[in-house]
Amino acid sequence: MPMETITDLDLKRAGFYWREIDGVRALICAPLEDDGFTNGFSTRLGGVSPMPQAALNLAGFNEDAAENILENRRRFLKLFSGEWSLGGCWQMHGTDIRVIRDAAEAKPAENSLGDTIYCDAVVSDAKQVLAGVKTADCVPILIGDPETNSFAAVHAGWRGTYAGIVLYALERLTNEYKARTETCRVAIGPAAAACCYEVGSEVIDGFKERFPGADELFTPTREGHARIDLFKANRDQLLAAGVADDRIHTAPLCTMSRTDLFFSYRREKQLHGKVGRLMAVIGRRGEKRGTGEKGKRGKG
Numbered sequence: 001m002p003m004e005t006i007t008d009l010d011l012k013r014a015g016f017y018w019r020e021i022d023g024v025r026a027l028i029c030a031p032l033e034d035d036g037f038t039n040g041f042s043t044r045l046g047g048v049s050p051m052p053q054a055a056l057n058l059a060g061f062n063e064d065a066a067e068n069i070l071e072n073r074r075r076f077l078k079l080f081s082g083e084w085s086l087g088g089c090w091q092m093h094g095t096d097i098r099v100i101r102d103a104a105e106a107k108p109a110e111n112s113l114g115d116t117i118y119c120d121a122v123v124s125d126a127k128q129v130l131a132g133v134k135t136a137d138c139v140p141i142l143i144g145d146p147e148t149n150s151f152a153a154v155h156a157g158w159r160g161t162y163a164g165i166v167l168y169a170l171e172r173l174t175n176e177y178k179a180r181t182e183t184c185r186v187a188i189g190p191a192a193a194a195c196c197y198e199v200g201s202e203v204i205d206g207f208k209e210r211f212p213g214a215d216e217l218f219t220p221t222r223e224g225h226a227r228i229d230l231f232k233a234n235r236d237q238l239l240a241a242g243v244a245d246d247r248i249h250t251a252p253l254c255t256m257s258r259t260d261l262f263f264s265y266r267r268e269k270q271l272h273g274k275v276g277r278l279m280a281v282i283g284r285r286g287e288k289r290g291t292g293e294k295g296k297r298g299k300g
Protein backbone atom coordinates (compact mmCIF):
# COMPACT_ATOMS: atom_id res chain seq x y z
CA MET A 1 0.00 0.00 0.00
CA PRO A 2 1.43 3.44 -0.90
CA MET A 3 2.54 5.25 2.24
CA GLU A 4 0.78 8.43 1.07
CA THR A 5 -2.60 6.81 1.45
CA ILE A 6 -2.30 5.45 4.98
CA THR A 7 -5.60 6.24 6.68
CA ASP A 8 -6.49 6.47 10.34
CA LEU A 9 -8.22 3.10 9.92
CA ASP A 10 -4.97 1.56 8.63
CA LEU A 11 -3.20 3.01 11.65
CA LYS A 12 -5.86 1.67 13.99
CA ARG A 13 -5.52 -1.81 12.53
CA ALA A 14 -1.78 -1.61 13.16
CA GLY A 15 -2.40 -0.52 16.79
CA PHE A 16 -1.75 3.22 16.52
CA TYR A 17 -3.58 6.54 16.59
CA TRP A 18 -2.64 10.23 16.30
CA ARG A 19 -2.75 12.55 19.28
CA GLU A 20 -2.61 16.28 18.57
CA ILE A 21 -2.58 19.30 20.86
CA ASP A 22 -2.07 22.86 19.54
CA GLY A 23 -0.72 21.54 16.24
CA VAL A 24 1.83 19.24 17.88
CA ARG A 25 1.20 15.70 16.76
CA ALA A 26 2.49 12.31 17.89
CA LEU A 27 1.75 8.70 17.04
CA ILE A 28 0.59 6.65 20.03
CA CYS A 29 0.58 2.85 20.30
CA ALA A 30 -2.85 2.08 21.80
CA PRO A 31 -2.18 -1.47 23.12
CA LEU A 32 1.02 -0.29 24.81
CA GLU A 33 -0.97 2.53 26.40
CA ASP A 34 -3.67 0.08 27.48
CA ASP A 35 -0.94 -2.03 29.11
CA GLY A 36 -0.09 0.95 31.31
CA PHE A 37 2.58 2.78 29.34
CA THR A 38 2.55 6.42 28.31
CA ASN A 39 4.17 6.41 24.89
CA GLY A 40 4.58 8.43 21.73
CA PHE A 41 6.52 8.83 18.51
CA SER A 42 6.93 12.51 17.61
CA THR A 43 6.35 14.09 14.21
CA ARG A 44 7.86 17.27 12.79
CA LEU A 45 4.59 19.18 13.21
CA GLY A 46 3.91 22.08 15.56
CA GLY A 47 7.39 23.25 16.54
CA VAL A 48 9.47 26.43 16.35
CA SER A 49 12.65 25.29 14.57
CA PRO A 50 13.65 26.58 11.09
CA MET A 51 14.04 23.04 9.70
CA PRO A 52 12.89 24.33 7.32
CA GLN A 53 10.05 25.97 9.27
CA ALA A 54 7.80 25.40 12.31
CA ALA A 55 9.57 22.10 12.87
CA LEU A 56 9.39 20.12 16.12
CA ASN A 57 13.11 19.36 16.29
CA LEU A 58 13.74 17.59 19.59
CA ALA A 59 17.53 17.16 19.63
CA GLY A 60 20.86 18.11 18.07
CA PHE A 61 22.15 21.13 19.99
CA ASN A 62 24.92 21.63 17.42
CA GLU A 63 22.39 22.14 14.60
CA ASP A 64 19.60 24.15 16.23
CA ALA A 65 19.27 26.80 18.93
CA ALA A 66 18.90 25.37 22.43
CA GLU A 67 15.87 27.58 23.06
CA ASN A 68 14.14 26.05 20.02
CA ILE A 69 14.83 22.47 21.09
CA LEU A 70 13.76 23.12 24.68
CA GLU A 71 10.55 24.85 23.55
CA ASN A 72 9.84 21.97 21.16
CA ARG A 73 10.39 19.44 23.97
CA ARG A 74 8.05 21.41 26.22
CA ARG A 75 5.37 21.29 23.51
CA PHE A 76 5.95 17.58 22.87
CA LEU A 77 5.70 16.67 26.56
CA LYS A 78 2.37 18.53 26.79
CA LEU A 79 0.90 15.61 24.83
CA PHE A 80 1.37 13.40 27.90
CA SER A 81 -0.47 13.80 31.20
CA GLY A 82 1.63 14.25 34.30
CA GLU A 83 5.12 15.47 35.18
CA TRP A 84 7.97 13.76 33.38
CA SER A 85 11.75 13.71 33.43
CA LEU A 86 13.11 12.87 30.00
CA GLY A 87 16.06 10.48 30.00
CA GLY A 88 17.96 9.88 26.79
CA CYS A 89 21.49 9.20 25.66
CA TRP A 90 24.16 10.24 23.19
CA GLN A 91 23.53 7.61 20.55
CA MET A 92 26.40 5.64 19.07
CA HIS A 93 24.84 2.94 16.86
CA GLY A 94 26.12 0.43 19.42
CA THR A 95 24.66 -1.91 22.01
CA ASP A 96 25.29 -0.16 25.33
CA ILE A 97 22.29 0.47 27.55
CA ARG A 98 21.49 3.12 30.14
CA VAL A 99 19.52 2.17 33.26
CA ILE A 100 17.60 5.00 34.96
CA ARG A 101 16.77 4.39 38.63
CA ASP A 102 14.63 7.46 39.33
CA ALA A 103 13.36 10.75 37.92
CA ALA A 104 16.26 12.76 39.35
CA GLU A 105 18.75 10.53 37.59
CA ALA A 106 16.96 10.95 34.26
CA LYS A 107 17.78 14.64 33.98
CA PRO A 108 20.87 15.67 32.00
CA ALA A 109 24.00 16.51 33.95
CA GLU A 110 24.27 20.09 35.16
CA ASN A 111 25.72 22.56 32.69
CA SER A 112 24.99 20.25 29.78
CA LEU A 113 22.06 20.70 27.46
CA GLY A 114 22.30 17.44 25.57
CA ASP A 115 22.83 13.89 26.72
CA THR A 116 26.24 12.90 27.99
CA ILE A 117 25.77 9.16 28.50
CA TYR A 118 26.79 7.13 25.45
CA CYS A 119 24.42 4.30 24.59
CA ASP A 120 21.58 3.25 22.26
CA ALA A 121 18.83 2.10 24.58
CA VAL A 122 17.38 3.39 27.84
CA VAL A 123 15.61 1.12 30.35
CA SER A 124 13.79 1.94 33.59
CA ASP A 125 10.89 1.01 35.83
CA ALA A 126 10.77 4.34 37.66
CA LYS A 127 7.71 6.56 37.89
CA GLN A 128 7.74 9.93 36.10
CA VAL A 129 10.62 8.85 33.88
CA LEU A 130 10.23 9.02 30.11
CA ALA A 131 12.90 6.96 28.39
CA GLY A 132 13.59 8.46 24.99
CA VAL A 133 15.56 7.85 21.82
CA LYS A 134 16.15 10.21 18.91
CA THR A 135 15.85 9.23 15.27
CA ALA A 136 15.71 10.56 11.71
CA ASP A 137 15.26 7.36 9.61
CA CYS A 138 16.64 4.88 12.18
CA VAL A 139 14.08 2.56 13.80
CA PRO A 140 12.69 3.65 17.19
CA ILE A 141 11.44 0.73 19.29
CA LEU A 142 9.49 0.97 22.55
CA ILE A 143 9.10 -2.02 24.87
CA GLY A 144 6.85 -2.30 27.92
CA ASP A 145 6.33 -5.21 30.29
CA PRO A 146 2.99 -4.80 32.11
CA GLU A 147 3.87 -7.40 34.78
CA THR A 148 6.90 -5.55 36.10
CA ASN A 149 6.12 -2.02 34.80
CA SER A 150 9.59 -1.94 33.28
CA PHE A 151 10.15 -0.36 29.89
CA ALA A 152 12.74 0.45 27.26
CA ALA A 153 13.34 2.88 24.40
CA VAL A 154 15.66 1.56 21.70
CA HIS A 155 17.49 3.21 18.76
CA ALA A 156 18.05 0.70 15.95
CA GLY A 157 19.55 1.89 12.69
CA TRP A 158 21.03 -0.72 10.40
CA ARG A 159 24.12 -0.95 12.59
CA GLY A 160 22.09 -1.35 15.78
CA THR A 161 19.78 -3.84 14.10
CA TYR A 162 22.77 -5.81 12.81
CA ALA A 163 24.25 -5.79 16.33
CA GLY A 164 20.93 -6.88 17.88
CA ILE A 165 20.39 -3.83 20.10
CA VAL A 166 16.71 -4.70 20.63
CA LEU A 167 17.74 -8.08 22.07
CA TYR A 168 20.24 -6.43 24.40
CA ALA A 169 17.43 -4.18 25.63
CA LEU A 170 15.10 -7.15 26.16
CA GLU A 171 17.83 -9.01 28.02
CA ARG A 172 18.41 -6.00 30.24
CA LEU A 173 14.70 -5.81 31.11
CA THR A 174 14.83 -9.51 31.99
CA ASN A 175 17.99 -9.29 34.09
CA GLU A 176 17.32 -5.96 35.75
CA TYR A 177 13.57 -6.18 36.45
CA LYS A 178 12.69 -9.86 35.95
CA ALA A 179 10.51 -8.97 32.98
CA ARG A 180 9.35 -11.98 30.96
CA THR A 181 9.82 -11.80 27.21
CA GLU A 182 6.42 -13.43 26.67
CA THR A 183 4.57 -10.59 28.40
CA CYS A 184 6.50 -7.73 26.80
CA ARG A 185 4.69 -5.55 24.30
CA VAL A 186 6.59 -3.76 21.56
CA ALA A 187 5.88 -0.76 19.34
CA ILE A 188 8.10 -0.26 16.28
CA GLY A 189 7.79 3.35 15.15
CA PRO A 190 8.10 5.30 11.89
CA ALA A 191 11.48 4.80 10.17
CA ALA A 192 13.08 4.44 6.75
CA ALA A 193 11.13 1.46 5.43
CA ALA A 194 11.57 -1.18 2.76
CA CYS A 195 9.89 1.07 0.17
CA CYS A 196 12.82 3.51 0.24
CA TYR A 197 15.85 2.50 2.28
CA GLU A 198 18.59 1.38 -0.11
CA VAL A 199 21.85 -0.03 1.21
CA GLY A 200 25.06 -1.29 -0.38
CA SER A 201 26.72 -4.66 -0.61
CA GLU A 202 28.63 -4.36 2.69
CA VAL A 203 25.33 -4.13 4.60
CA ILE A 204 23.66 -6.83 2.49
CA ASP A 205 26.58 -9.25 2.86
CA GLY A 206 26.85 -8.56 6.59
CA PHE A 207 23.21 -9.32 7.27
CA LYS A 208 23.25 -12.43 5.09
CA GLU A 209 26.27 -13.75 6.95
CA ARG A 210 24.80 -13.16 10.35
CA PHE A 211 21.08 -13.93 9.96
CA PRO A 212 19.59 -17.07 8.47
CA GLY A 213 16.75 -16.08 6.15
CA ALA A 214 18.16 -12.59 5.65
CA ASP A 215 17.38 -12.91 1.93
CA GLU A 216 13.80 -11.96 2.79
CA LEU A 217 14.97 -8.64 4.21
CA PHE A 218 16.21 -7.39 0.84
CA THR A 219 14.65 -6.21 -2.40
CA PRO A 220 17.36 -5.91 -5.08
CA THR A 221 17.52 -2.54 -6.84
CA ARG A 222 20.69 -2.03 -8.91
CA GLU A 223 24.05 -3.77 -9.03
CA GLY A 224 25.36 -4.26 -5.48
CA HIS A 225 22.36 -2.55 -3.89
CA ALA A 226 19.04 -3.48 -2.32
CA ARG A 227 16.34 -1.99 -0.18
CA ILE A 228 16.39 -3.32 3.37
CA ASP A 229 13.40 -3.99 5.64
CA LEU A 230 14.63 -2.99 9.09
CA PHE A 231 11.10 -3.30 10.53
CA LYS A 232 11.10 -6.99 9.67
CA ALA A 233 14.70 -7.48 10.77
CA ASN A 234 13.87 -6.20 14.26
CA ARG A 235 10.55 -7.99 14.34
CA ASP A 236 12.24 -11.28 13.42
CA GLN A 237 14.72 -10.82 16.27
CA LEU A 238 11.90 -10.14 18.73
CA LEU A 239 9.92 -13.18 17.57
CA ALA A 240 12.98 -15.42 17.82
CA ALA A 241 13.51 -14.14 21.38
CA GLY A 242 9.99 -15.22 22.34
CA VAL A 243 7.92 -12.04 22.06
CA ALA A 244 4.39 -12.96 20.92
CA ASP A 245 3.51 -12.06 17.33
CA ASP A 246 0.33 -10.25 18.40
CA ARG A 247 2.25 -8.16 20.92
CA ILE A 248 4.50 -6.54 18.30
CA HIS A 249 2.96 -3.47 16.64
CA THR A 250 4.63 -1.88 13.63
CA ALA A 251 3.68 1.62 12.48
CA PRO A 252 2.93 1.54 8.74
CA LEU A 253 4.81 4.80 8.13
CA CYS A 254 8.08 5.47 6.33
CA THR A 255 10.08 8.56 7.31
CA MET A 256 11.61 8.80 3.82
CA SER A 257 8.21 8.61 2.10
CA ARG A 258 6.52 10.98 4.53
CA THR A 259 8.77 14.00 4.97
CA ASP A 260 5.53 15.97 5.39
CA LEU A 261 5.22 14.27 8.79
CA PHE A 262 8.74 13.16 9.76
CA PHE A 263 12.38 14.14 9.57
CA SER A 264 14.43 12.02 7.18
CA TYR A 265 18.20 12.19 7.26
CA ARG A 266 18.48 10.56 3.86
CA ARG A 267 15.96 12.85 2.21
CA GLU A 268 16.86 16.14 3.89
CA LYS A 269 20.57 16.20 4.72
CA GLN A 270 21.59 17.26 1.22
CA LEU A 271 18.51 19.40 0.71
CA HIS A 272 18.72 21.53 3.84
CA GLY A 273 22.19 20.79 5.24
CA LYS A 274 20.75 19.97 8.63
CA VAL A 275 18.05 17.57 9.75
CA GLY A 276 15.72 17.66 12.73
CA ARG A 277 15.41 14.79 15.18
CA LEU A 278 12.29 12.89 16.10
CA MET A 279 11.87 11.36 19.53
CA ALA A 280 10.19 8.17 20.73
CA VAL A 281 9.34 8.03 24.44
CA ILE A 282 7.89 5.57 26.93
CA GLY A 283 7.10 5.71 30.65
CA ARG A 284 4.79 4.24 33.29
CA ARG A 285 1.34 5.75 33.38
CA GLY A 286 0.63 7.35 36.72
CA GLU A 287 -3.14 7.07 36.72
CA LYS A 288 -5.41 4.08 36.57
CA ARG A 289 -6.17 2.50 33.25
CA GLY A 290 -9.09 3.88 31.32
CA THR A 291 -8.70 7.40 32.69
CA GLY A 292 -6.54 10.40 31.93
CA GLU A 293 -4.88 10.15 28.57
CA LYS A 294 -7.65 8.15 27.02
CA GLY A 295 -9.68 11.35 27.16
CA LYS A 296 -7.19 12.93 24.76
CA ARG A 297 -7.72 10.28 22.14
CA GLY A 298 -9.75 10.99 19.08
CA LYS A 299 -7.96 13.55 16.96
CA GLY A 300 -7.82 12.12 13.45
Ligand SMILES: [Zn+2]
Pocket residue numbers: 003192193194195196197254255256257258
Ligand atom coordinates in the same frame (compact mmCIF):
# COMPACT_ATOMS: atom_id res chain seq x y z
ZN1 LIG B 1 9.32 4.86 1.99
